[in-house]
Amino acid sequence: MQISPSILSADFADLAAELDRISNADWAHVDVMDAHFVPNLTLGLPVVESLLRVSPVPLDCHLMIDDPDRWAPAYAEAGAQSVTFHIEAARDPVRLARELRAQGARAAMALKPATPFAPYEQLLPELDMVLVMTVEPGFGGQAFMADQLPKVQQVREAVRRTGGEVWVQVDGEFRPAPSSSAPRPGPTCSSPGPRSTAPTTPPRPSTSCARWPTPARTERAAPQVLPEPICSGRAGAGLCEPGGVRP
DSSP states (O other): OEEEOBGGGSOGGGHHHHHHHTTTSSOEEEEEEBSSSSSOBOOOHHHHHHHHHHOSSOEEEEEEOSOHHHHHHHHHHHTOSEEEEETTTOSOHHHHHHHHHHTTOEEEEEEOTTSOSGGGGGGGGGOSEEEEESSOTTOSSOOOOGGGHHHHHHHHHHHHHHTOOOEEEEESOOOOOSOTTSSSSSOOOOOOOOOTTSOSSOOOOOTTSOOOOOOOTTSOOOOOOOOOOOOOOSTTOEEEEEOOOOO
16 A cells, blocks of 8 residues: 655645655645636645655645646656546546656546546556545545445456556545445555644554555556555545556
8 A cells, every 4th residue: 555645734834844744655645726626726836846856755746627638747747756637627638648657757537526437447558546536626624435435446446357557546534444335355554644733743654554666757667466455544645556467
C-alpha cells in the first residue's frame, strides 16, 4: 500500500515545513481546485512549482479543474510525478493521458461518486492509476461514502482482466475497521494529513503496511507482482494499491 497524505488540511502559510513532516510518506497529495469544476479554490501551478522545489516526496497532483486538456500537461512539465484529471472534464482523455506520460508523469483518471466506471474501462491501457472518489470533490472533512466500495472492486477486477500495471486510489475520509464492507480482507493503514493544530511530533504512516518502491518520474517501473492490501486513509488522504501487471 502506498500512502499519499493530502496537504489540503496543512498550514498553507508554511507548506515546506508541512511537507517535511510527512517525509516518510510515499507521496504528497496536492488538491488543485479552480472554483469552477468544484466550488472551492485552493492553489494552482505557481504553488505546485514552488512545492516541487522543496518537497521531500513526489507530488500526486489531483486536478479538480475545468479544461484539464489545456492545463494538466503543464503540471507534468513542471515536474509533478503523478497528475490526475477528472474524466468528467476531459475532452480527449486518451490524448491527455499520453501527453502526461510523454512529459514523464504518471497519468491518472478520477471518477466522481456519481460517475460510473464501465464507460471508461477501455482507457485503462492509457493510464497508470484510477482514482475513485469516496467523497464529493471540492472540500475536505466529508463523510466516507461506503456505496463507492463496489466501484473500487469493479476497477480492480477490470485491471486484473486487462493485465495492466494500474494502481487504484481512494480519496476520502476512510477510517479502516474490521468489516465485511471493505473491498477485501487484508492489512490496512491510514495516515492523517498535516494540520496546523497537530501535536509537535508529526504523524507517521504505519510501518506494518506493505509498501513498494516509487518509480522515478523519468522512467517506467519494471512489471512486478505486488501485494493487494485495502486502500484506506482519512482526512482527505489519497491511498492507492496495485491491481496487476502488464505481461
